[in-house]
Amino acid sequence: MARVSLENIRKVYPNGAEAVHPSSFDIEQGELIVLVGPSGCGKSTLLRMVAGLETITEGTLTIGDRVVNDVDPADRDIAMVFQNYALYPHMTVYKNMAYGLKNRGLPKTEIDAKVREAAEMLSLTEYIDRRPSQLSGGQRQRVAMGRAIVRSPELFLFDEPLSNLDAKLRNQMRIEIRALQRRIGVTAMYVTHDQIEAMTMADRIIVLNAGRIEQIGTPSDIYNQPASTFVASFMGAPPMNLLPASYNGNGVATIAGGSEVKVSTSGSYQGGVQLGVRPENVSLSPTDRANPLTFELDLIEELGASRLLHGRLAGHSFVVNAPNDADIPDGSIFLDIPQEAVHLFATDTGKRIN
């Protein structure tokens, strides 16, 4: 279990494409860090560079107190769980888990003890003599986990490990993996494109976009203080509403073609902005006020616990997440946007300004 540090890690492919722009971050001991972003954002490349499956073009990678840029994957003291599990199809569950240990020259009795312990932990004991083809998706996933656990590595790497499972199993495995990682206290790096996985599992999240780090922060940081319009719209379901607006630099933003909204800010920026509001932070206002935010309702989506109101605000598409018991009037709907729930992003850079 170790601290991992990436310093200006960069990846350029032979065809000149820069998959990962120089990126730096540290992973603390025992921390689970989630790399999240859309496909092609470089998150898997970054993970594979840490694993040693891709060469590092520039920068320094440290695991523990070793610089491992040129160290063979087998010698980096890492274990990896792949998206399609990557189990050895011709080996039993037992041998799948034992293979890495055997190659490291552990005595047979020790291997046996470790494999059986891991199998016990993952409720795989009765399947230990089966081959992967005789197991269900969730069980294969567990074997892949087991193969990583028995090695007791310095660092766990997960490459979208849950994306081949169905929704129910995914939720269950998410919790299992998180609990397991906590229990053994191993440092972990987890790649996913699923923002819910990122939010629920991470100690810290790294949001990547087009090979660059957009933001590093705790799930609550990322959710409450998104650093850019990209992070704001990528994290959260349904995504944050973004409306074109202008900001006067003095606590009031004006939505294009509509009304003014009060903003809490300390910045001095003035000019075009994207005004962001999360659907769940908006409330329906019963009364018409001096400065109304009139919402035109198009469609109601029933979610059970709440309802999503799809419509338009000042002509821009807008979504409101209304509680189940909220009264939805037939006529005009007025919205209440709390001052502290308003996010402002500069139009040209997309960076947060408040």
Added chain:
Amino acid sequence: MKRAGFAQPWLPILLLIPQLTIIMIFFYWPAGYAIQSSFYLQDPFGFGSSFVGFENYSDIFSSGEYRKVAWFTVVYTFLVTFLSLSLALLLAVKADKVIRGARTYRTLLMWVYAVAPPVAGLMGVMLFDQSAGPLTEFLGFFGWDFKLGVNYNDTATAMVVVAVWKQVPVNFIFFLSGLQSIPRSVREAAMIDNRSGTRRFWDITFPLLAPTAFFLLIINITYALFDTFGVIDTLVKGEPGNNPMTLVYKVFIDGFRGNDLGGSSAQSVVLMVLVLALTVFQFRLLERRIHYT
């Protein structure tokens, strides 16, 4: 599962007739004829034949020459199969790693596949020619006085070399596609589990190639036993003399050169039984130990 069926019983039979006809004409009928004539002694000039029972068979098994040819066939088949499989595997593993110019490399390796066996044999004759063959000269440098068609072992060597050369491309294509169907992540997982590339190959890659290898093993044994006829025929120039030959070639020589149709038929029946036994043995013994994924 719903089973599809035919409304009329004669339709499936009608559909099967072309295939059955071909099998009857080109396999069962000649095979039956061979079995029948193996019990007769034919007049060399075709005027008649007399029933001799198992005499043809007892002649075969008491013949020293037949035993010699049989032994050579075993050695030859083993060498051709082993060498062409292992060379092709080596080339495929290397070709699989090539990234730049991979297509050219593969195409060049597959070319040989298009060469017909007699042409391959002819090229062998030229390469190993006693007076001007480049390979003969090359071997001469090492003091090996190579005499194709004269020295038994030299001719055998040339036969193995040409047959292997001819078969490597087929095996190469199959091995390469087998290698490329192994998921990349499985190999990567192995890279994390095992530092040694050679050990990874034998522990992970090779077992996953086993179905391909098993299929090729059967194909190659059949090739070495039967399809090398053209190569052998051109290399020994139809003058077997003291030259090595395989059982199949001996069937041809005895039957059509020696005009001993009965003896030759008996030989082909023996060969047929051997191949049958071999195939059953291969499937029973080997297939059980191979894990298809």
